[in-house]
Structures are given as structure tokens and as C-alpha cells.
Amino acid sequence: MTSFLDNIAVIGQNTQLALAGCTLFGGVAGAVGTFVLARRRALLADVAGHASLPGVCVAFLIGESLGIGGRTPWLLLAGAAISALLAAWCVPLLARLRGIGPDGAVAITLSFFFGLGTVLLSSVQSHASGSQGGLRSLLFGSAAATNRGDIIALATLAFAALMVLIALFKEFSALAFDEQHAQSLGLPVRTLDLVLMVLLVATVVSGMQVAGIVLVVALLVTPAAAARAFRGSIARVTAIGAFIGALSAAIGVILSLRFEELPTGSAMTLAATAIFFVTLLLPGRMMRGALT
Amino acid sequence: MSAAPLELRGFSAGYSASEMPVADATFSLARGTMTALVGPNGAGKSTLLKGILRLTPVHDASSVRFFGEPLDRVRSRVAYLPQRSEIDWTFPACALDVVAMGLYRRLGLFRRVGRAARDEALAALALVGLEDTASKSIGELSGGQRQRVLVARALVQRADIVLLDEPFANVDEVTEQAIASVLQKLRGEGTTILAVHHDLGTVRSIFEDAILFNIRVLAHGPSRATLADTSVARAYGIVLEQEHAGRTS
Amino acid sequence: MNDLAAGPMRSFLVFDLPVLVAALLALIACGTLGNWIVLRKESMTGDAIAHAVLPGLVAGFLVAGRHSIIAMFVGAAIAGVATILIANWVRRRTKLESGAALGIVFTAFFALGVALLEFEGARQVDLDPGCVLFGALETLFLIVPANGSWIEGIPREIWTLAAAAVIAIGFSIAFAKELAAIAFDREHAQIAGVSPRWLEQLMLFVTSMAIVASFEAVGSVLVIALLACPSLIAAPHASSLRSRFTISLVAGCVLTGCGYLLAAYAPAVFHTSTALNAAGMIAVLLSAAVPLSFALRALLNRRSA
Numbered sequence A: 001m002t003s004f005l006d007n008i009a010v011i012g013q014n015t016q017l018a019l020a021g022c023t024l025f026g027g028v029a030g031a032v033g034t035f036v037l038a039r040r041r042a043l044l045a046d047v048a049g050h051a052s053l054p055g056v057c058v059a060f061l062i063g064e065s066l067g068i069g070g071r072t073p074w075l076l077l078a079g080a081a082i083s084a085l086l087a088a089w090c091v092p093l094l095a096r097l098r099g100i101g102p103d104g105a106v107a108i109t110l111s112f113f114f115g116l117g118t119v120l121l122s123s124v125q126s127h128a129s130g131s132q133g134g135l136r137s138l139l140f141g142s143a144a145a146t147n148r149g150d151i152i153a154l155a156t157l158a159f160a161a162l163m164v165l166i167a168l169f170k171e172f173s174a175l176a177f178d179e180q181h182a183q184s185l186g187l188p189v190r191t192l193d194l195v196l197m198v199l200l201v202a203t204v205v206s207g208m209q210v211a212g213i214v215l216v217v218a219l220l221v222t223p224a225a226a227a228r229a230f231r232g233s234i235a236r237v238t239a240i241g242a243f244i245g246a247l248s249a250a251i252g253v254i255l256s257l258r259f260e261e262l263p264t265g266s267a268m269t270l271a272a273t274a275i276f277f278v279t280l281l282l283p284g285r286m287m288r289g290a291l292t
Numbered sequence B: 001m002s003a004a005p006l007e008l009r010g011f012s013a014g015y016s017a018s019e020m021p022v023a024d025a026t027f028s029l030a031r032g033t034m035t036a037l038v039g040p041n042g043a044g045k046s047t048l049l050k051g052i053l054r055l056t057p058v059h060d061a062s063s064v065r066f067f068g069e070p071l072d073r074v075r076s077r078v079a080y081l082p083q084r085s086e087i088d089w090t091f092p093a094c095a096l097d098v099v100a101m102g103l104y105r106r107l108g109l110f111r112r113v114g115r116a117a118r119d120e121a122l123a124a125l126a127l128v129g130l131e132d133t134a135s136k137s138i139g140e141l142s143g144g145q146r147q148r149v150l151v152a153r154a155l156v157q158r159a160d161i162v163l164l165d166e167p168f169a170n171v172d173e174v175t176e177q178a179i180a181s182v183l184q185k186l187r188g189e190g191t192t193i194l195a196v197h198h199d200l201g202t203v204r205s206i207f208e209d210a211i212l213f214n215i216r217v218l219a220h221g222p223s224r225a226t227l228a229d230t231s232v233a234r235a236y237g238i239v240l241e242q243e244h245a246g247r248t249s
Numbered sequence C: 001m002n003d004l005a006a007g008p009m010r011s012f013l014v015f016d017l018p019v020l021v022a023a024l025l026a027l028i029a030c031g032t033l034g035n036w037i038v039l040r041k042e043s044m045t046g047d048a049i050a051h052a053v054l055p056g057l058v059a060g061f062l063v064a065g066r067h068s069i070i071a072m073f074v075g076a077a078i079a080g081v082a083t084i085l086i087a088n089w090v091r092r093r094t095k096l097e098s099g100a101a102l103g104i105v106f107t108a109f110f111a112l113g114v115a116l117l118e119f120e121g122a123r124q125v126d127l128d129p130g131c132v133l134f135g136a137l138e139t140l141f142l143i144v145p146a147n148g149s150w151i152e153g154i155p156r157e158i159w160t161l162a163a164a165a166v167i168a169i170g171f172s173i174a175f176a177k178e179l180a181a182i183a184f185d186r187e188h189a190q191i192a193g194v195s196p197r198w199l200e201q202l203m204l205f206v207t208s209m210a211i212v213a214s215f216e217a218v219g220s221v222l223v224i225a226l227l228a229c230p231s232l233i234a235a236p237h238a239s240s241l242r243s244r245f246t247i248s249l250v251a252g253c254v255l256t257g258c259g260y261l262l263a264a265y266a267p268a269v270f271h272t273s274t275a276l277n278a279a280g281m282i283a284v285l286l287s288a289a290v291p292l293s294f295a296l297r298a299l300l301n302r303r304s305a
Helices: A002-011 A013-038 A042-066 A073-095 A101-127 A132-140 A148-167 A169-177 A179-185 A189-211 A216-227 A234-258 A264-279 B045-052 B095-107 B115-127 B143-155 B173-188 B200-206 B223-228 B230-235 B240-246 C008-039 C043-052 C054-064 C069-094 C098-119 C129-134 C156-174 C176-184 C186-191 C197-234 C241-270 C278-304
Strands: B006-013 B022-029 B034-038 B078-081 B161-165 B192-196 B209-214 B216-222
Touching: A013 A042, A013 A148, A013 A169, A013 A189, A013 A216, A013 A234, A013 A264, A042 A073, A042 A101, A042 A189, A042 A216, A042 C043, A042 C098, A073 A101, A073 A148, A073 A189, A101 C043, A101 C197, A101 C278, A132 A189, A132 A264, A148 A169, A148 A189, A169 A179, A169 A189, A169 A234, A169 B095, A179 A189, A179 B078, A179 B095, A189 A216, A189 A234, A189 A264, A216 A234, A216 A264, A216 C098, A234 A264, A264 C098, B006 B045, B022 B045, B034 B045, B034 B173, B034 B200, B045 B161, B045 B192, B078 B143, B095 B115, B095 B143, B115 B143, B143 B161, B143 B173, B161 B173, B173 B192, B173 B200, B200 B223, B209 B223, B216 B223, C008 C043, C008 C156, C008 C176, C008 C197, C008 C241, C008 C278, C043 C054, C043 C069, C043 C098, C043 C197, C054 C069, C054 C098, C069 C098, C069 C156, C069 C197, C156 C176, C156 C197, C176 C186, C176 C197, C197 C241, C197 C278, C241 C278
Parallel strands: B022 B216, B034 B192, B034 B209, B078 B161, B161 B192
Antiparallel strands: B006 B022, B209 B216
């Protein structure tokens, strides 16, 4: 244990910062994930991740043309967030069309945004200098590739999301459990749903750089799913989800720093999945008939 | 003279102009009464409740008045129990959490669920006999227990009028008794109750009044008299004699 | 080959035609099977499989050495089937919704695949991460041997895609009524004995194979577009299964052709030098066409009303 701590200390301040930032992200993702699962929005998180690609490319191009450099953290995050939000807005609209349904809407939106993203990316790659490595970290995440500015940006976003979640915790709970009753109580369900969607996108976008656009969804879904094995109040289960998320993220960062070839996103996902399967072994994991 | 807890005048609700599940409903409930909303399947009873509560599109919102006011002004005085089947019971919460949800509006945005609120929720659970299961996950509860938790959630609001959608559906006799006696206790305290009820055999023993409903209001009055009116019953195909004979209670 | 036209025509035949053919074959293979998937309301299964086959591909390569196509295919198909089976098991055990169960499993598989890929130095193989997601359409070209016929120069990917397309169509025709029953009402089909276990597994297997054949060439982003969009484009216009299949394939092929041409030649029009990613362009066109198709239907309805 002590040598482990020594290792962290030796690695250096920047890495400690990266570890802290990623752990915060993991915790927030685990907490937000509880409501993502309850609202059946797991696939939406997947779309949000992929759909941020065109936004990132456009932001990069804007940055380059404005002369401030394409890789400005805030710019990229903003670009990612905008295109992810657009996609999240498209999905329910498309789902309403007869014969498309929620699954079809997700497929269409994912294809459009990610397709657009790859088209833009092919254009961007001619600008950037040999960005094969950049591509890899965008797709699969890399804690090592982040700099101080990146971490601060992602940590700030994650922290803001956490604050909103805590402030509106009971409202989200009521919405997620029984939307009709929440509406009958007079809670502003449409607005709450929108805020929850924004939280989802914010969390996805904040974790994109370290977990990668493909695998960031895993941090939102798997720890929260693992937390469901535990009994108790919503607050307790959410806290456990946050803990598992933070743990998975931390393990992921440490492993990916230790083994250079292992991308951070993969490490985080594998850690979270391992924990999930362990929780399946807990007694009483099988729930009684869910919809009686 | 205080206004009626619930008054409808020519109330219509539904998704399209051509197919109104509820058309031109008119009735008024007196304070402290317990009324069953009775009718065949697909008669629009659930839609009526949802429409009154603005959960479904309505034709003309001014045709509904709670205590003489539109719903938005008196929401804190109205409680609702939706159908149990529409809820996802895998949601990670304990019984106390769910009951406390009835208080969220009263607590207000950004407020925590504090000690006082928890105590109120516990008291509501005690009313339905579930004080021991307060910290149990809802996934572990039986069907009857789940229904009682939802009833407790409606109780905790301490509303003046309670609207319930099939409160006795798919519950065992013990649960039915527990819920019925709680509702009757509420009625005794002056709360007005309107419940969609499917079982013609038990209507008369639980509810003092009944509304016969099939898209429109067909009859409204004391349950014994209203339901014994066979001509009305036959009008929408309810075979009352057999039902009555089949029940042992 | 020298007797064929020279100049731009030759360039088209050598560089563009193989890519176009590959994309069209991929569309036929995936679009056909995609109809069944969309009708069963499982559009995202294809995306999940496309991500999840990675460890299977890598494992196949590791076990059987470079370029053992069979091993890679078998590995990938096994991974694909395993993903769905495990996701279903997770769903039964935990009562989570299907999207969540799929998400947990396919991300784990993908993460495993990437880890294997990076660790085992499989980087030497043309299985680099960019390729996995975006495909390598542009790397397909006709290698013309000096003395042989041009058939020998056809890239291997085209043959596998052709085989996949044939299998997809054959499978769909052979089991048309069973697949239709399953798509309409799975529970009933199972109870009525119309949908035996082996058929469901076979469908998964065939779908995985088509996905693997396609994503080798066009990447996993395009696979999801090829699977779901053609069928959805046909949805508002088709009143029978036959017309649904026909419209989806015809519209799909047209859009694929347009997508490729746009990606290849638009830069020349705008005087930029880089060719745009063809797979991405095709995905954009296919997906954008779905709401347009619905709008068209609404317009036609209004006209005739």
C-alpha cells in the first residue's frame, strides 16, 4: 500500500491532478447514471458520446481559424456539448414518427452525427499535424494526453453537474420513479427532464477526453447498474453508484498510466464491468417481478 | 357556502376530436363523500381522472373546478394514485422514499427531505400498516404492499380530495380491507374520495356513492340504488344479477 | 486490362469502382438483414455487435496468425453472438432495460478488444483503431496484374462482401415466413413453435457475419447506418414486406452511390485537397433520408387527400 502511494507521489503533480479530475468525473457519472438508468436513457448516453464528434471538429476548426489554437479545452468542450445536445434533442423527435420508435431514432441520430463527424474529421486531419495519436485518444480516451487546462475544464464541468444533481435530487427521484404522479403533484416535469438531459450531456462531454467517445457511456451505465444490487434508499444507492464510478475511474487512470498501451477508456470500462459482475454474485440480486 | 370539492360541467377529454374517450361529463361531488367511478372496460374512466388532473389533453379546462378553483391554484389540496402497473418497481428506492415523494411539492424546490418530512412519511406508512417495511427496497415488496405504499404516498399529502385509479386492482383481501378502512377513515375526517373501481361485487360495501360511467355520466347517486337500477346497468351491458349472486360477502 | 479505356475512366475503374461496389455490397448484406432487426425494434443491436466483435477479430488473428480470414470471421461472429446472449442473460438476472444491458456488455467487449489490440502489438495488422471505427473504404482498389485477367485483381474484401450479401438474401428468402412471424410478435412465434431456438441463433450468427464483412471495409459507424436506415426509409411507404425490402434496397443503393460520389468529387468542386471520408458521407445521406422520406409521405398524403 505504501509503495502504491509513493508511486502516486512520485508520478508528479500533473498526474495527481489528472487522477483527481478523473475520479471526480467517475463519481458524477455514477451518480447521474442512476437517473439515466431509471429514465431508460442508456442509449441516449451512447448517442451523446458519438454525436460530440462533429462539434469537436467544428470547434477545432474555429479555434484554428481564430488563431487561438484548435486544442483549447473550453472550446472543444463547448463544441462537443452543443452537438451532443442537438443530437439528444433529435432523438425524441424522431422517435415519435410512426414505425421508427426509440431504437430507430437512436440509430438514425447516431449515424447522422457520427457520420458527419467522420467527414469533418477527414478534413480536420489534413490541418492537424500527424494526429493519429490525437485520434486514438479521442476515440478511446487517454489520461496521459490531457494537460492541466483539460483537467480543470472537465473537473469544473463535472462539479457543476454534481451541484445541480444534488440541488434537484428529490425532484429527479420523483420524476424517475413515477412521472405521472410527479406531474400530478405539480412538479415541472418537462423542465426537469430537460435539465436531466443537459446533465447527461455535460457528464458525457466532461469524460470524453479521458474515457473516449465510444466508452464514456460505460461509466454512466455500468457503475449505476452495479449499485442496483444494493438495497436501501435512493440516496444510498446513488451514493454507492458514485463510489463505484469513482473507483472504476481511478483504477482506470492508474492502470493506463502504468501500462502505456492500455487506453484509459478501456481500463475504466473493464474495471467498472468487473465490479458489476462481482455485484451479480451478491445474494438476492434477482428482483421480484418488476411490473406487477 | 363552500364550493364543491370537484365539479365537472360538460367535461371532455381525449387525444383526437373525433374519438373522445370522455365526452360531456357532468357531475359534482359533495364534501366528505366516497364515490366509486364504475363502468365497463375502455369506458374512459382512467382517462377521466387523468383529464381532470391535466395529465391528458382536455377539450376545455374551465369545465373542471376543484373547490371552485382551477387545478393549478389548489394543487396542494388534490392527491392522486395512478395505476400500479404503470410504475417501474425496479427503481432503486425504499418504501419511505416513495411515500416521501408525496411531500416534495410541499417541501419546495431545492429543499432536502428532513426529519419532519420523514416522520410524516413514516406516519402515513403506519396508517396502511407498513411501518416495519419503511427501509425495505420496493423491489422486495409484494403486490399488495406496493399498492399500500402508493396509497400512503397519496395520504401523506393530507389533501382534501383524493383521486384513485383502481386502488383495489389485483390485491388480496387483506390488502383490500386495509386500504378500504384507511379510505373510510379519511372520509370520516372530511376528505372527499373518488376512485375508479372495477369490482361490482364490492362497490356497495366500500363506497357509499357511485357514478355509472361509459364515455358519459349515466347515473350518479347512492351506490346501492344506482347500481340496482337494472335498466341503466343493461344500457351498457353490465350483468348485475350474476355478479351479485357470485359474491359471498 | 489495357484494352479498357485509359485516363479518367481507368482511374475510376481502378480506384472508384471497387469502393463503390464494396459499399453497395455492404448495403445489400446489412440492409437486407437490417429489415428484420428494425421490424423487431432492435436497431441498436447492430451497433452493439459492430463494437463488440473487436475482441473476436483480434483473438482470431492471435490464434491463427495474420490474415487468416476464417479465424477472424469466426472469432468475430462468436463475439457477436456472445454479446447478445450475455446481454440477454444480464437482463433476465437484473431486470435492467435492454439498452442498459446491451450497453454494459458491448462496451466491455469493445474495451477488451481495444486492450488486446494495443497490447499484443497487433498494430502491425491493418486493424488499427481508426480503421475499426471508420473503415478503410479508401484503401480498396483494384490491383491489376500485368498478365492476368482483372478478376484476379479484385480485393479480397469484395469477395467476402459478395458472399455476405448472397448469404443475407438467401437466408431472408429461405426463412421469410418465420422471420416475419418473429418480427411481428416474438412471444407468440415462440409459443406457436414457429421460432425455434436455433433459428434465432442462426439469425444472430448471419447478422454478425454480415456486420464483420462490412465493417472490415466500411467501419462500424457505417454499419449501423447500413443496418437501420434503409429499412426506416422504406417504412412510411411500404405496406407489405416485399415492398419494404425492395424500397429499402433500392433507396439504399442509390443513396450509397450518391454518398460515395459526393465524398470523392465534392472536394474538387470546392477546391480542397483532401477527399472526404466516404463511409461518413454515406451514413449522413442514409440517415438524413429517413425524416425526408417521412416528409415525402406526408406531402403525398396531403396531395391525394
